[in-house]
Amino acid sequence: MVIFSYYIFDRHTECIYSKSWVAPPADGSAPPPLSAAPAGGPTSSAAADRRSMNKATDDAKLIFGTVFSLRNMVRKLGGDDDAFISYRTAQYKLHFYETASNLRFVMLTDTSTPSMRNVLHQIYINLWVEYVVKNPLAPIEHKGGVGVKNELFELGLDQFVRGLM
Amino acid sequence: MTVFSLIIINKAGGLVFNKMFHDGLNKISTNDHLVLAGTFHGVHAITTRLNPVNNPGPTPSPATGILTRPEPPSGLEVLESENFRLQCFNTQTGTKFLLFTDTTQANVDVTMRRIYELYSDYVMKNPFYQLEMPIRCDMFDRKLSSYIREINNR
Numbered sequence: 146m147v148i149f150s151y152y153i154f155d156r157h158t159e160c161i162y163s164k165s166w167v168a169p170p171a172d173g174s175a176p177p178p179l180s181a182a183p184a185g186g187p188t189s190s191a192a193a194d195r196r197s198m199n200k201a202t203d204d205a206k207l208i209f210g211t212v213f214s215l216r217n218m219v220r221k222l223g224g225d226d227d228a229f230i231s232y233r234t235a236q237y238k239l240h241f242y243e244t245a246s247n248l249r250f251v252m253l254t255d256t257s258t259p260s261m262r263n264v265l266h267q268i269y270i271n272l273w274v275e276y277v278v279k280n281p282l283a284p285i286e287h288k289g290g291v292g293v294k295n296e297l298f299e300l301g302l303d304q305f306v307r308g309l310m
Numbered sequence: 311m312t313v314f315s316l317i318i319i320n321k322a323g324g325l326v327f328n329k330m331f332h333d334g335l336n337k338i339s340t341n342d343h344l345v346l347a348g349t350f351h352g353v354h355a356i357t358t359r360l361n362p363v364n365n366p367g368p369t370p371s372p373a374t375g376i377l378t379r380p381e382p383p384s385g386l387e388v389l390e391s392e393n394f395r396l397q398c399f400n401t402q403t404g405t406k407f408l409l410f411t412d413t414t415q416a417n418v419d420v421t422m423r424r425i426y427e428l429y430s431d432y433v434m435k436n437p438f439y440q441l442e443m444p445i446r447c448d449m450f451d452r453k454l455s456s457y458i459r460e461i462n463n464r
Contacts, residue, residue: 149362149363165362167362167364204360207356207360211356215353218346218350219389221346222336222338222346222410223335223392223393226392227391227392227394228391228392229389230391230392231389232357232388233388233389234361234383234385234387235383236361236363236383236384237360237362237363255363
């Protein structure tokens with residue numbers, strides 16, 4: 146089982162946390178590997194960093210748009226109590242879990258992975274509630290990811306996911 | 311084992327065919343079907359872009375040494391929800407077949423292939439059918455209904 150990445154979206158549709166466990170895909174626009182970069186590395190690597198960060202935020206927006214549309218589609222067809230669980234393409238599988246407070250958890254894995262709904266639920270109750278909700282210093286709204294990027298949550302998530310792989 | 315409905319979307323994202331075979335999904339209006347088809351078309355394109363897997367460029371095949379390209383990333387193929395399962399088949403020309411079944415339905419690939427055959431035989435070979443336009447072919451309707459009824463009664 147391979148887990149590619151993990152995203153949390155709040156009820157204001159903002160991506161408040163994202164983490165990737167794989168190198169970003171090398172497409173046509175991707176910069177060459179650092180070893181092959183010409184001298185004057187710092188500037189080009191800074192540009193590369195910025196580009197990969199833009200790619201990451203773009204991906205988060207695309208993922209939110211996708212799960213939002215699919216969730217609405219599923220609700221329209223299956224009734225209001227229906228819930229969108231996952232979709233699969235030939236390359237990857239996306240798992241979705243939404244809490245009652247419209248917090249949305251998304252995980253991208255390889256195609257052979259069985260349903261990860263309980264895993265996302267575990268992350269919600271064991272990590273999110275424990276380390277973010279119960280943290281007295283964390284704000285109610287996580288604008289720009291404030292309060293989510295704390296050491297315990299990140300460490301716990303990383304360990305949990307690496308344990309699964 | 312139940313097949314709920316079939317939707318066919320043309321390459322531009324327009325709805326060309328929809329038919330309900332069994333109760334189980336909410337009844338939605340034709341207008342909502344059109345919106346659904348358009349939305350799905352867009353989402354399908356996005357899911358192709360979201361591919362997190364590193365795609366290697368052309369690689370020489372081990373047997374012949376000729377450069378071969380890996381399969382291009384595909385879009386959404388199967389969607390699962392609590393109440394139904396949606397199988398999407400994207401043809402070479404970009405026509406999409408969406409088949410809504412219950413969550414335990416097996417061998418949807420076979421059903422899909424058979425539906426595609428019926429489409430090729432009774433829609434594409436119909437001299438009066440205009441490409442990319444809504445499908446109004448009696449033979450296709452009849453054959454499809456009897457085939458799906460056979461599956462639903464199994």
